[in-house]
Amino acid sequence: MFDWLPWSRKRRRKTLLAAPWPESWAIHLNRNVRLTWNLTDSQRQQLQNRTKVFVAEKHWEGCEGLVVTEEMKVTVAANACLMLLGVEDFYFDNVHTILLYPHVFSRRQDAGHSAGGVEHRSGEAWQGGPIVLSWRDVLHGGRNEDDGKNVTVHEFAHALDGLDGEMGGNIAFDSDQDAAAWKHVVDREYAELVQACEQNRRTLLDHYGATNQAEFFAVATETFFERPAQLEREHAQLFSLLQKYYRIDPIPWQR
Ligand SMILES: [Zn+2]
Numbered sequence: 001m002f003d004w005l006p007w008s009r010k011r012r013r014k015t016l017l018a019a020p021w022p023e024s025w026a027i028h029l030n031r032n033v034r035l036t037w038n039l040t041d042s043q044r045q046q047l048q049n050r051t052k053v054f055v056a057e058k059h060w061e062g063c064e065g066l067v068v069t070e071e072m073k074v075t076v077a078a079n080a081c082l083m084l085l086g087v088e089d090f091y092f093d094n095v096h097t098i099l100l101y102p103h104v105f106s107r108r109q110d111a112g113h114s115a116g117g118v119e120h121r122s123g124e125a126w127q128g129g130p131i132v133l134s135w136r137d138v139l140h141g142g143r144n145e146d147d148g149k150n151v152t153v154h155e156f157a158h159a160l161d162g163l164d165g166e167m168g169g170n171i172a173f174d175s176d177q178d179a180a181a182w183k184h185v186v187d188r189e190y191a192e193l194v195q196a197c198e199q200n201r202r203t204l205l206d207h208y209g210a211t212n213q214a215e216f217f218a219v220a221t222e223t224f225f226e227r228p229a230q231l232e233r234e235h236a237q238l239f240s241l242l243q244k245y246y247r248i249d250p251i252p253w254q255r
Contacts, residue, residue, distance in 0.1 A: 016056055021048045025074045032075040034145035035082055035225065038253045043085050050081035050091060059097045061130075066102045072135055076100070079142050079152035083160075083225065086247025095159050097130035104134050123151040125158035127167050146254060148206060148226045157221035161214060169213030171245055178244055185237045190216045204234050225250050 005013070025048075029036050039047060054077035055070075062068045076098060084090055104120040122137035133151060141150035161167045169186065173179040189205075190213055196203045197210040204227065209219030223231050224242045228250045232239040243249060 012056070013053055016052045017049050019052065021052070024070065025051070028071045028074040029078050032071070032139060032142045033078045033082070034143055035250070035253050036078060037145075038255050039085075040252075046085055047078060047081055050084060051077045053091050054081055057091060058095065061097060061099050063099055063101045063105070063132075066100055066135065068100055072100055072138075075142055076133065076138055076152055079138065079150065080156040083153060083156060083221070083246060092156060092159055094128075094163060095131055095156075099130050099132045100138075101132070101134050103136040105132070123155040125155040125162070125167065127162045127165075131155045131159060146226055148204070148223050150222050150226055153225055154218045154222050157218040158214065161217055167214050169215075169217040171217065173241075173245065178241060181237070182241050182245075185241060186213060186216060189220075189235060189238055204230050221246075225253075228254060 029051075036044070036047060051074060055073045058073075058077075060068045060073055080092060084092075104122050106118045106120055107124075109117055109119050121132075122134040124132040126132075133155060137151045141152055158167050161169060161171055164170060164172060171182065173182060190210070193203060193205055193207070193216065194210045197207045205216075205223055206219045209216040220231075220238060220242060224239065224246070228239070231242075232251065
């Protein structure tokens with residue numbers, strides 16, 4: 001276990017995993033991460049382990065005067081770690097820092113952008129850099145488990161997408177066949193979403209996913225965890241590939 005990790009980190013993880021799950025953390029999870037309500041006992045145990053390591057190993061920073069509390073760390077960690085319940089020994093090791101803003105934050109739009117103004121964001125993910133989140137939106141995402149929106153899941157999907165060195169929507173599969181199917185299915189689904197967006201048609205997948213294929217993957221991931229049954233019904237191939245990728249079936253979590 002953890003063979004690639006330096007010895008001191010391995011030992012630290014072992015100590016963390018052996019420590020009891022604090023009662024106050026259980027309250028945060030119960031209140032703020034509704035998707036955890038229907039986990040199986042073993043999934044819950046695993047989520048607790050992941051959350052303990054994640055909270056301890058990440059560097060947390062509050063922005064615009066926000067003081068990062070234990071509740072914030074546990075809520076973000078559990079939302080993110082839920083995505084990893086099908087995968088062994090991975091704690092988003094490519095993400096070192098999490099920046100939290102009290103609410104949506106502004107970003108100046110790129111030079112040359114038509115509006116040239118300021119954009120408001122609830123989250124951001126940077127290749128090799130931090131995950132940036134609005135605490136208010138983290139809470140909203142975690143407490144509304146079936147509206148298809150969860151900014152924490154969205155930004156951490158970008159982090160997974162970045163594991164190949166590029167956040168471009170191309171994710172890794174065990175088999176070449178699944179990788180090829182992913183390319184094929186996403187090209188088709190993405191084109192359909194762009195068209196629906198142009199025609200102003202309502203879709204299960206948020207129109208933001210029509211921005212580019214990286215956003216498509218992040219939006220599809222949000223839908224996979226928050227509206228899995230609908231995704232399976234309406235986009236069966238996309239659902240089945242995401243199920244292979246995350247190695248989990250989130251449908252029972254919605255009961
Ligand atoms: Zn995004």
